[in-house]
Amino acid sequence: MTEKQKELLRNLVPIFTLLxxxxxxxxxxxxxLKPANLVTVTADTMTLFLMAxxxxxxIMLGSIDLSIQAIASMTSCILAALLPMFGGTALLIxxxxxxxxxxxxxxxxxxxxxxxxxxxxxxxxxxxSVAFWASNERSIYISDEDKSTWxxxxxxxxxxxxxxxxxxxxxxxxxxxxxxxxxFGRLVRAVGSQERAVVASGINVNRIKFFAFVIxxxxxxxxxxxxxxxxGSGSPTLASEFLLPAIACIIVGGTAITGGVGSIWKTFVxxxxxxxxxxxxxxxxITVLAQQIVFGLVLVIAVAMTIDRxxxxxxx
Amino acid sequence: xxxxxxxALAPIGVFFLLCxxxxxxxxxxxxxSNAVRILNAxxxPVVLVxxxxxxILMGSIDLSVEGIVALCAVVTASLVLNDTFSANLGFWAIPFxxxxxxxxxxxxxxxxxxxxxxxxxxxxGIGFVCLGIATAALGGFPVRISDRGFxxxxxxxxxxxxxxxxxxxxxxxxxxxxxxRTRLGRYVYAIGTDEITARQSGVPVERTRxxxxxxxxxxxxxxxxxxxxxxxxxxxxIASGRLFTTITAVVVGGTALSGGVxxxxxxxxxxxxxxxxxxxxxxxxxPPFVQQGVQGFLIIVxxxxxxxxxQLLVVK
Numbered sequence: 073m074t075e076k077q078k079e080l081l082r083n084l085v086p087i088f089t090l091l092x093x094x095x096x097x098x099x100x101x102x103x104x105l106k107p108a109n110l111v112t113v114t115a116d117t118m119t120l121f122l123m124a125x126x127x128x129x130x131i132m133l134g135s136i137d138l139s140i141q142a143i144a145s146m147t148s149c150i151l152a153a154l155l156p157m158f159g160g161t162a163l164l165i166x167x168x169x170x171x172x173x174x175x176x177x178x179x180x181x182x183x184x185x186x187x188x189x190x191x192x193x194x195x196x197x198x199x200x201s202v203a204f205w206a207s208n209e210r211s212i213y214i215s216d217e218d219k220s221t222w223x224x225x226x227x228x229x230x231x232x233x234x235x236x237x238x239x240x241x242x243x244x245x246x247x248x249x250x251x252x253x254x255x256f257g258r259l260v261r262a263v264g265s266q267e268r269a270v271v272a273s274g275i276n277v278n279r280i281k282f283f284a285f286v287i288x289x290x291x292x293x294x295x296x297x298x299x300x301x302x303x304g305s306g307s308p309t310l311a312s313e314f315l316l317p318a319i320a321c322i323i324v325g326g327t328a329i330t331g332g333v334g335s336i337w338k339t340f341v342x343x344x345x346x347x348x349x350x351x352x353x354x355x356x357x358i359t360v361l362a363q364q365i366v367f368g369l370v371l372v373i374a375v376a377m378t379i380d381r382x383x384x385x386x387x388x
Numbered sequence: 389x390x391x392x393x394x395x396a397l398a399p400i401g402v403f404f405l406l407c408x409x410x411x412x413x414x415x416x417x418x419x420x421s422n423a424v425r426i427l428n429a430x431x432x433p434v435v436l437v438x439x440x441x442x443x444i445l446m447g448s449i450d451l452s453v454e455g456i457v458a459l460c461a462v463v464t465a466s467l468v469l470n471d472t473f474s475a476n477l478g479f480w481a482i483p484f485x486x487x488x489x490x491x492x493x494x495x496x497x498x499x500x501x502x503x504x505x506x507x508x509x510x511x512x513g514i515g516f517v518c519l520g521i522a523t524a525a526l527g528g529f530p531v532r533i534s535d536r537g538f539x540x541x542x543x544x545x546x547x548x549x550x551x552x553x554x555x556x557x558x559x560x561x562x563x564x565x566x567x568x569r570t571r572l573g574r575y576v577y578a579i580g581t582d583e584i585t586a587r588q589s590g591v592p593v594e595r596t597r598x599x600x601x602x603x604x605x606x607x608x609x610x611x612x613x614x615x616x617x618x619x620x621x622x623x624x625x626i627a628s629g630r631l632f633t634t635i636t637a638v639v640v641g642g643t644a645l646s647g648g649v650x651x652x653x654x655x656x657x658x659x660x661x662x663x664x665x666x667x668x669x670x671x672x673x674x675p676p677f678v679q680q681g682v683q684g685f686l687i688i689v690x691x692x693x694x695x696x697x698x699q700l701l702v703v704k
Binding site: 180193197308316329387 | 506680
């Protein structure tokens with residue numbers, strides 16, 4: 073196979089997997105294919121996609137962000153705690169909180185030269201502490217009034233389409249544009265493919281990494297806000313269960329953890345695959361409790377299939 | 389050579405400095421009963437870092453600690469006299485639980501080596517699989533241990549000290565002997581220092597890597613047994629927070645994440661630093677949720693100080 077054919081195959085496998093899964097479920101439950109149902113499934117998947125969308129940049133660099141679930145939980149707490157006092161400004165403060173976490177991860181990775189999986193694990197711990205502090209160690213409820221005034225953009229419905237889907241598509245379009253149309257996006261891909269070459273050509277790799285982590289933090293923060301809006305509350309453990317599915321959907325979509333290969337729409341498809349797998353498991357009768365087993369295995373298998381072994385002489 | 393000496397001694401210096409500072413602020417710190425409390429709280433973390441140190445000495449990482457501990461605690465609680473299953477193996481439950489840990493470790497190691505998947509991804513996935521099994525096997529409920537004799541495994545006292553401390557001491561002895569007196573120990577350092585050279589000099593890299601993950605699984609299994617005996621139950625969340633403490637302790641003790649440098653004794657000092665800090669914060673009235681943040685901060689500081697950054701052109 074030539075490189076082009078390989079690339080095409082890599083692009084098509086996730087899409088066909090998704091189609092096969094959807095048709096498989098439709099065979100059991102024809103109602104699944106009704107447009108209204110498909111929109112609902114997509115809307116339910118968007119928080120996962122939002123969390124994974126920014127982290128895709130980090131993974132494309134060949135790094136990883138293990139703090140996204142902590143960041144999302146934290147912004148849900150900040151939002152819920154500040155909404156009664158500050159109104160819409162609370163949204164901006166929460167987003168700024170997410171971005172700040174990304175800034176810290178970026179600085180720690182760049183200036184202390186700490187591998188990203190440890191740096192983000194540590195930053196995630198710090199964010200969890202902030203979340204507990206901001207929420208006073210409780211769940212904070214968001215009043216219906218605040219919800220309809222400030223969060224309708226995230227949870228409302230217009231012409232039969234849930235707003236989550238709109239938010240997801242806007243993020244998909246924006247981040248895809250950043251990745252494929254800007255110099256920054258091209259350099260993300262370049263650093264992921266051949267970091268030494270990029271360093272050697274005199275490009276400031278640190279700056280690229282820094283912004284990738286900031287985007288990851290910002291999107292995790294947005295995911296936390298949308299989650300809080302949907303659930304009507306913020307809590308320091310709100311998104312704890314989302315780290316594994318979020319990373320899984322990036323990898324399942326076809327973005328390799330070795331970096332260089334990937335795109336935002338792949339993560340979008342990956343998120344839908346994860347969602348459909350989850351629905352399928354419920355159909356087949358696998359309890360929610362056991363689903364982590366499947367996701368854990370899916371993650372390992374997907375990594376094993378997508379990883380580029382020519383790039384790493386020593387696997388640590 | 390000087391920098392190596394400094395590295396080996398710095399954690400001990402930090403430990404004593406920490407003790408002095410806490411003793412100044414809180415005179416209760418220096419009582420015998422508090423010293424026993426600190427040692428007792430250190431028991432499970434010490435057993436965990438024994439395995440984690442070997443893995444990190446190879447330059448790899450084990451993120452499945454919480455999953456293995458939880459699953460083995462559930463196995464233990466289900467095999468002794470309990471309120472859910474009709475088993476009553478007493479102390480014979482211990483080899484089964486430790487063996488279960490070893491089997492999961494073997495799964496980690498084999499997946500990592502044969503599929504050439506980086507260890508942080510394998511152990512992340514398999515850790516979640518274990519948590520999933522622990523949750524699903526019990527339908528989300530805990531198993532309560534009704535065997536009082538079994539709980540004496542950690543709660544009983546020998547020569548005035550809780551048995552858990554003796555178990556931890558035995559684990560340190562075993563790990564130290566493996567590190568200093570066996571081929572496996574020497575191979576671990578060789579692989580961590582330079583895997584390619586080690587391979588060329590005839591070190592069986594694959595076998596060593598798998599064995600080390602099995603060893604880490606055994607220690608995590610033992611920690612699971614101890615956790616079950618200490619808390620009188622087994623459930624999926626019994627180990628939450630353990631991973632964080634384990635990695636913090638190993639790196640704070642001075643073992644480098646890049647591999648090759650460090651020792652299990654360093655990690656014992658690392659555990660004492662983390663536990664004394666936690667204990668001191670409790671004595672000084674710092675809210676418990678701040679601890680994760682402080683540990684995150686500690687990880688960053690310790691890794692920064694331990695890394696030889698001149699060698700690192702590329703940090704992922």
